[in-house]
Amino acid sequence: MALRFEILGRFNRARAARLTLPHFVSQTPLFMPVGTQGTIKGLTTSQLEDIGCQIILGNTYHLALRPTSELIDELGGLHKFMNWPRALLTDSGGFQMVSLLHLADITEQGVTFQSPVDGKPMLLTPEESIQIQNRIGADIIMALDDVVKTTITGPRIEEAMYRTLRWIDRCIAAHKRPHEQNLFGIVQGGLDPVLRDICVKGLVDRDLPGYAIGGLAGGEDKDSFWRVVAQCTAALPEEKPRYVMGVGYPLDIVVCSALGADMYDCVYPTRTARFGTALVPQGVLKLKHHAMANDTGPVDPTCECMVCKNYSRAYIHCLVTKDAMGSQLLSYHNLFYMMKLSRDLHSSIINGQFPKFVCNFLQKMFPKGDVPQWVCNAMEVAGIDITSCCSPFS
Amino acid sequence: MKFSVKAWSKGGGRAGLLQVGGCSLETPALLLTTRKGLPTFISPDLLSSLPTPDSRLLQFSPLHFLEGISSKTISEMGGLHQMLGLRDHVFAANPADSITSIPDYQSSNKIGASFETPSGRFLVKPGQYVEMISSMKPNMWVTLADEVPAWVSEKRNRASVDRTVRWLDDCLTLTIANNTGGAILGSIVGGSKIDDRKRCAQEVSKRNVSGFHIGGFGLGESMEERSALLSAVTEILPEDKPRQICGLALPEEVLQGVAAGIDLFNSTYIYHLTLGGFALTFPLEEIERHGFSDRLSDNVRDDGTKINLKATIYRKDTSPILESCKCYTCQNHTKAYINHLFNVHEMLAQILLEIHNTHHYLGFFRKIRDAINQGTFEEFRQNFVETRRDHNAGATTAVVATLSA
Numbered sequence: 001m002a003l004r005f006e007i008l009g010r011f012n013r014a015r016a017a018r019l020t021l022p023h024f025v026s027q028t029p030l031f032m033p034v035g036t037q038g039t040i041k042g043l044t045t046s047q048l049e050d051i052g053c054q055i056i057l058g059n060t061y062h063l064a065l066r067p068t069s070e071l072i073d074e075l076g077g078l079h080k081f082m083n084w085p086r087a088l089l090t091d092s093g094g095f096q097m098v099s100l101l102h103l104a105d106i107t108e109q110g111v112t113f114q115s116p117v118d119g120k121p122m123l124l125t126p127e128e129s130i131q132i133q134n135r136i137g138a139d140i141i142m143a144l145d146d147v148v149k150t151t152i153t154g155p156r157i158e159e160a161m162y163r164t165l166r167w168i169d170r171c172i173a174a175h176k177r178p179h180e181q182n183l184f185g186i187v188q189g190g191l192d193p194v195l196r197d198i199c200v201k202g203l204v205d206r207d208l209p210g211y212a213i214g215g216l217a218g219g220e221d222k223d224s225f226w227r228v229v230a231q232c233t234a235a236l237p238e239e240k241p242r243y244v245m246g247v248g249y250p251l252d253i254v255v256c257s258a259l260g261a262d263m264y265d266c267v268y269p270t271r272t273a274r275f276g277t278a279l280v281p282q283g284v285l286k287l288k289h290h291a292m293a294n295d296t297g298p299v300d301p302t303c304e305c306m307v308c309k310n311y312s313r314a315y316i317h318c319l320v321t322k323d324a325m326g327s328q329l330l331s332y333h334n335l336f337y338m339m340k341l342s343r344d345l346h347s348s349i350i351n352g353q354f355p356k357f358v359c360n361f362l363q364k365m366f367p368k369g370d371v372p373q374w375v376c377n378a379m380e381v382a383g384i385d386i387t388s389c390c391s392p393f394s
Numbered sequence: 395m396k397f398s399v400k401a402w403s404k405g406g407g408r409a410g411l412l413q414v415g416g417c418s419l420e421t422p423a424l425l426l427t428t429r430k431g432l433p434t435f436i437s438p439d440l441l442s443s444l445p446t447p448d449s450r451l452l453q454f455s456p457l458h459f460l461e462g463i464s465s466k467t468i469s470e471m472g473g474l475h476q477m478l479g480l481r482d483h484v485f486a487a488n489p490a491d492s493i494t495s496i497p498d499y500q501s502s503n504k505i506g507a508s509f510e511t512p513s514g515r516f517l518v519k520p521g522q523y524v525e526m527i528s529s530m531k532p533n534m535w536v537t538l539a540d541e542v543p544a545w546v547s548e549k550r551n552r553a554s555v556d557r558t559v560r561w562l563d564d565c566l567t568l569t570i571a572n573n574t575g576g577a578i579l580g581s582i583v584g585g586s587k588i589d590d591r592k593r594c595a596q597e598v599s600k601r602n603v604s605g606f607h608i609g610g611f612g613l614g615e616s617m618e619e620r621s622a623l624l625s626a627v628t629e630i631l632p633e634d635k636p637r638q639i640c641g642l643a644l645p646e647e648v649l650q651g652v653a654a655g656i657d658l659f660n661s662t663y664i665y666h667l668t669l670g671g672f673a674l675t676f677p678l679e680e681i682e683r684h685g686f687s688d689r690l691s692d693n694v695r696d697d698g699t700k701i702n703l704k705a706t707i708y709r710k711d712t713s714p715i716l717e718s719c720k721c722y723t724c725q726n727h728t729k730a731y732i733n734h735l736f737n738v739h740e741m742l743a744q745i746l747l748e749i750h751n752t753h754h755y756l757g758f759f760r761k762i763r764d765a766i767n768q769g770t771f772e773e774f775r776q777n778f779v780e781t782r783r784d785h786n787a788g789a790t791t792a793v794v795a796t797l798s799a
Contacts (some may be wrong), residue, residue, distance in 0.1 A: 081731055293464070296467060
């Protein structure tokens with residue numbers, strides 16, 4: 001194990017912790033921006049530090065193709081290659097193969113897929129995924145899991161869960177740098193509480209440095225989503241970090257944190273920025289909209305970021321989806337928003353102000369009090385009273 | 395705006411001091427070409443990592459804003475400085491920018507100049523143009539010109555001078571009517587005809603302008619005829635006003651312009667280099683004394699002034715673009731990383747490269763100023779040009795040798 005996880009404060013199930021990784025001491029709850037190919041699109045590493053990013057995610061699949069894990073290893077690892085002094089996490093590569101590629105075929109041996117380089121069939125085994133991630137050298141590496149869409153039902157879900165459990169042993173056995181890199185296991189099992197439970201127990205038996213809740217944020221309904229998170233966070237050990245994969249909507253992060261999750265990742269904040277959408281306390285602001293052309297106010301008047309301090313909605317409007325600068329400035333703002341959200345979650349839990357923070361957050365996002373039912377349900381389980389921001393008629 | 399010449403070099407090159415918008419800027423200087431007021435890939439927080447005040451001079455085209463944002467909105471915000479959050483910077487407006495606002499001489503007519511832009515073709519009349527200037531409030535601005543390439547007929551060339559002078563008068567009249575601020579740089583055209591160039595320079599210098607913009611270069615005239623054309627113009631212009639030029643971009647062209655007494659240049663060269671994956675690498679420290687050939691051994695791969703970071707030889711190169719360079723990019727990143735970024739089409743490649751190239755080109759201008767001030771500009775220019783010519787000759791020989799081997 002190459003991490004220390006110290007819980008600094010709690011509110012019911014929610015927790016704020018200090019997560020000490022080989023390259024950085026981070027504060028949870030935290031959002032991890034996705035830097036697929038060794039860069040967060042449009043931002044320099046010094047800007048990411050200014051924004052307050054703590055852990056960046058790299059995609060193993062992309063990095064293994066270009067520049068290749070061998071090259072990254074030869075040049076001293078991904079930290080050095082991209083000059084990022086803080087923490088890194090790499091995924092297993094399995095998800096991209098299934099989601100990006102046709103004809104990906106999952107067998108007991110591993111994931112067979114068509115090489116995007118020459119079209120030949122290639123095989124990614126748990127051993128190979130770990131070997132590649134060992135070469136890339138991130139602070140946290142992820143086990144290869146058998147990913148199925150949550151919207152699929154039937155025996156395939158069960159097969160995937162058991163396979164994920166069998167593969168975790170192969171991953172552990174293949175992991176050559178356990179004192180420098182932390183291998184996280186991934187809980188699978190679709191929306192079935194029985195399968196999720198078996199998977200959690202199986203993984204906890206392996207005593208891993210941390211655990212991820214996988215297979216979510218894939219189009220399932222929100223009530224199923226939070227119930228799986230709630231079930232898993234309740235069953236996972238207290239003293240280990242919990243990472244909900246693929247979650248990036250601010251509302252989801254607040255709900256999951258209330259339920260006891262610690263880490264999140266998603267392309268959403270940066271991708272939506274490139275399409276001209278800003279994250280604001282009220283939800284989203286579409287800068288492409290004609291109404292923005294004459295709006296001389298900042299993107300978010302309450303935001304302290306470089307973009308909001310300097311630029312009007314009108315100016316950003318004339319950049320978005322036309323000039324690279326539009327993507328750069330909005331990505332900066334959106335990541336700043338996510339990091340501020342992470343910091344606010346952390347400090348409000350420590351200061352005993354977490355329910356107040358949640359209520360404020362919901363009030364801004366749902367000023368009419370129309371907080372979605374699933375959020376109300378989740379908050380009830382989390383023991384957070386949000387009646388003050390829900391309209392009595394809802 | 396105030397301008398004074400501080401030193402002359404033998405051939406007519408000059409070093410000066412331009413005081414504008416609260417900045418004291420030494421000339422010859424580089425104006426950073428922008429897209430909508432910001433360098434193409436350098437956000438304002440990164441812009442501040444470039445040397446100041448050298449990087450404070452920004453050039454834009456008011457035509458960038460014809461779509462997306464109204465002049466009225468820009469005016470409500472208080473002008474370009476406020477809109478861009480760059481209150482300490484100096485903005486110079488020029489309708490043409492040779493990247494996204496390109497003069498279209500065939501569609502220009504007696505009522506206005508035509509430009510090709512990403513939003514389509516626009517015919518801009520002097521009245522409209524001055525209105526845009528009034529709302530954007532740049533520190534200096536170039537009057538509307540009818541720029542034509544070197545190959546047009548004598549008649550068309552004469553017409554371009556007549557129109558440009560007439561539009562200058564229109565601009566001056568409208569400026570008074572609109573109470574437009576900013577220093578006016580009168581446009582001088584005349585294509586590749588010495589007589590037309592002279593006539594235009596004479597007419598424009600009779601007007602009440604703060605400086606001059608020499609347009610219509612880089613449009614098909616040869617490097618050989620250019621020096622004579624440039625001198626024909628600058629000899630007529632009063633010494634105490636700054637001269638800006640458009641269309642001279644390469645290092646040799648800049649040196650040619652400086653020798654003819656030009657003070658202000660723009661950085662479209664940086665833009666094109668950056669998009670192509672090129673990084674400037676000529677060592678700034680050594681040009682003055684002995685050129686720079688000894689530093690660059692592998693002359694097949696580059697032309698002695700720049701390298702292409704897309705080339706596979708940089709795949710594993712963990713050195714910065716230039717060891718001695720103090721720019722953000724060279725201080726933080728390797729050639730291998732930038733090569734990877736280009737390979738996978740990541741925007742950060744252009745960001746890092748534009749920072750380096752801008753930093754380097756600003757350094758080149760600083761060296762030019764130093765050389766003029768020290769009275770060594772002629773040697774400096776000769777060294778630079780000869781070294782590069784030798785280098786290219788060497789490269790050609792090497793290629794021939796390779797081919798025949």
